[in-house]
Amino acid sequence: QKYLFRVPYSKEFADYIWPGMVVNPEKILSLNDMQLGPDDVVIASYPKSGTTWASEVLSAIAHDGDTEMLSRIRMDERVLWLELDDKAWWIKFFYIWKNKIFSNSATNAVPKKRICFTHLPLELLPPSILEGKCKLLYVARNPKDQAVSFFHFHRMARFLGMQTHTSWNEFFPLFCSGFLYCGSWFEHVLAYWKFTQNNPQAKFICYEDMKRDLMAEMESLEQFVGVPLSMEQRVKVVKHCSFDSMKDNKMANRDGVMLFNEKISKFMRKGIVGDWKNYFTVAQSEAFDELYQEKMTGTGLHFEFE
Ligand code: A3P
Numbered sequence: 123q124k125y126l127f128r129v130p131y132s133k134e135f136a137d138y139i140w141p142g143m144v145v146n147p148e149k150i151l152s153l154n155d156m157q158l159g160p161d162d163v164v165i166a167s168y169p170k171s172g173t174t175w176a177s178e179v180l181s182a183i184a185h186d187g188d189t190e191m192l193s194r195i196r197m198d199e200r201v202l203w204l205e206l207d208d209k210a211w212w213i214k215f216f217y218i219w220k221n222k223i224f225s226n227s228a229t230n231a232v233p234k235k236r237i238c239f240t241h242l243p244l245e246l247l248p249p250s251i252l253e254g255k256c257k258l259l260y261v262a263r264n265p266k267d268q269a270v271s272f273f274h275f276h277r278m279a280r281f282l283g284m285q286t287h288t289s290w291n292e293f294f295p296l297f298c299s300g301f302l303y304c305g306s307w308f309e310h311v312l313a314y315w316k317f318t319q320n321n322p323q324a325k326f327i328c329y330e331d332m333k334r335d336l337m338a339e340m341e342s343l344e345q346f347v348g349v350p351l352s353m354e355q356r357v358k359v360v361k362h363c364s365f366d367s368m369k370d371n372k373m374a375n376r377d378g379v380m381l382f383n384e385k386i387s388k389f390m391r392k393g394i395v396g397d398w399k400n401y402f403t404v405a406q407s408e409a410f411d412e413l414y415q416e417k418m419t420g421t422g423l424h425f426e427f428e
Pocket residue numbers: 167168169170171172173174175267270271272274363364365366368389390391392393394397
């Protein structure tokens with residue numbers, strides 16, 4: 123609760139949305155009993171770090187590079203949101219209804235790995251993940267681009283209850299203080315960074331590396347989950363997972379999810395590195411650099427900002 127509902131605008135939050143129907147403490151507590159095993163891969167991230175992108179890549183690997191299969195099954199069925207409340211059936215209903223997208227259940231799409239994703243902070247993960255019973259992949263993104271993406275997300279995600287007219291200048295201090303959904307970016311990322319350094323079942327990847335060379339990242343992910351692909355399959359998957367291709371792919375682009383107000387922003391927004399330069403003022407950039415130095419020095423973790 124401390125992390126997930128740490129919102130400064132709680133009055134509107136309470137009036138405007140259905141927080142308990144998306145993520146709630148009971149559901150998170152119930153995850154304690156969840157048993158995950160060697161055939162499970164959990165993708166963890168602070169929101170807007172490339173979770174959906176990594177989900178599509180891993181899902182493609184788990185389906186042996188069969189992108190036609192991926193195009194027949196909705197992402198929300200292939201990659202489950204771990205902490206999503208069971209009562210949130212209406213999300214799926216509206217998603218299907220609005221887009222008229224039905225997975226073809228006649229296909230025998232049994233993936234080699236079961237994949238799910240989570241935005242929970244490390245300490246709230248089910249014990250079986252922390253004990254290394256399954257694979258854990260953490261996806262991180264440079265915090266300046268992440269902040270800009272999160273700004274748009276806070277305006278468009280109805281369940282976060284932020285006013286759609288909130289400006290970047292209003293959002294920026296909230297991001298720096300960690301007074302937002304999922305709390306401080308620094309706390310989230312650094313806890314996972316530390317964990318993945320000492321755990322062979324866990325891996326840490328960066329959005330910017332995927333952007334620079336998706337093929338190379340894929341190869342290392344294949345090794346990590348133990349499902350090697352051929353070069354031909356890999357080429358197909360890289361094309362399938364490009365931003366332009368995913369943006370137009372209604373099985374993966376999250377269009378029509380009732381939680382999102384698409385008039386404000388699309389889920390698949392820009393998909394680039396360096397968009398922060400269009401938002402941060404010089405003073406904001408300097409202030410953030412100072413905070414970044416203070417929190418990150420000595421951790422061994424570095425990000426690319428352009
Ligand atoms: P932007 O808002 O900067 O465009 P998440 O899935 O963790 O919520 O992250 C969403 C961010 O990842 C969005 O960033 C989205 O556009 C970007 N993204 C999604 N698919 C992508 C892809 N195939 N290539 C590059 N960026 C992608």
